[in-house]
Amino acid sequence: MASLKDNSAERQEKKEILRRYIEEKGLKSTVQRDLITDTFLKAKTHLSLEELLREVRKKNPRIGYATVYRTMKLLTECGIAVERNFGDGQTRYEPIPESHHDHLICTGCGKILEFEDERIERLQYEVARERNFKVKSHKLELYGLCLECQKKEKRT
Amino acid sequence: MASLKDNSAERQEKKEILRRYIEEKGLKSTVQRDLITDTFLKAKTHLSLEELLREVRKKNPRIGYATVYRTMKLLTECGIAVERNFGDGQTRYEPIPESHHDHLICTGCGKILEFEDERIERLQYEVARERNFKVKSHKLELYGLCLECQKKEKRT
């Protein structure tokens, strides 16, 4: 819900995190980094690098592949982006949401649904604690068929 | 537990599945496929292709890369192996266990622990059902630090 309402405020917070990280590490802020970060944060879906580059080049066609790779690595490092790998050989990125969510992936049509479930989260931490693990992050993906693809399958 | 006791019976079942799949699709059974399948099913850990190939070549040094790739793809297709991607750029394979398990991955030392939790499984199915999804498989990975690496981190 919140992510639809105050999207831009959220973006500002994240850019602030990046700014601090850059300062802290003695890095520099550049127009490329700003543009890529903005484009990335505004995107609604899980972008692959290719897709992100395409978007970015609409604004500035001179941006190179490497820069996008490097910037996404930076965003991942400073914790405002997450890498995802849904098994199609393409790493995808998505902004870290305040409330962590997981994914339902339809293996029929490739549709990706997001969901979150407090109860599952809690159990994960419990399981980890029992094993003396300190969880930093997690990944939960459910693969299956969406309603439409279930129907399609029956016809075959 | 069970997986330690009747390992070989389990292996037989899986090979039976493969045999049926091969017959059904009009494929052929070969010494290479048998060897790779056996080696894979006997392995205790999540093998990368490199590792699997190395094992396989101990028995038959003439086996090529491509064959191992192709066979693992076949095993994945017929449902007795699963691909895993823990983010180190290497696809790993593991036999599908009767009781599905998930992974705790230490980002410090790379250690991988397996666990299973009925409650989490149940919730997953519930969540999927609410969204009209029919789950075929899932992936749950918790990333964090094991006890030793937590200690190491404090020292830094």
Next chain:
DNA sequence: TAGATCTTGATTTCGATTCTCACTTTTGAT
């Protein structure tokens, strides 16, 4: 503004995976 330092973009390199193709093996019918 200077200069030290970091960043960029084009290109190369790398590593994992897939493809290609000539040759071999399996299989089912005879």
Next chain:
DNA sequence: ATCAAAAGTGAGAATCGAAATCAAGATCTA
């Protein structure tokens, strides 16, 4: 057992995403 058709194999080439290289350009601090 024999044969031909179909599938599989192995070696190397091709591919593709990601990372490294490096000369030229931008940024920042004093």
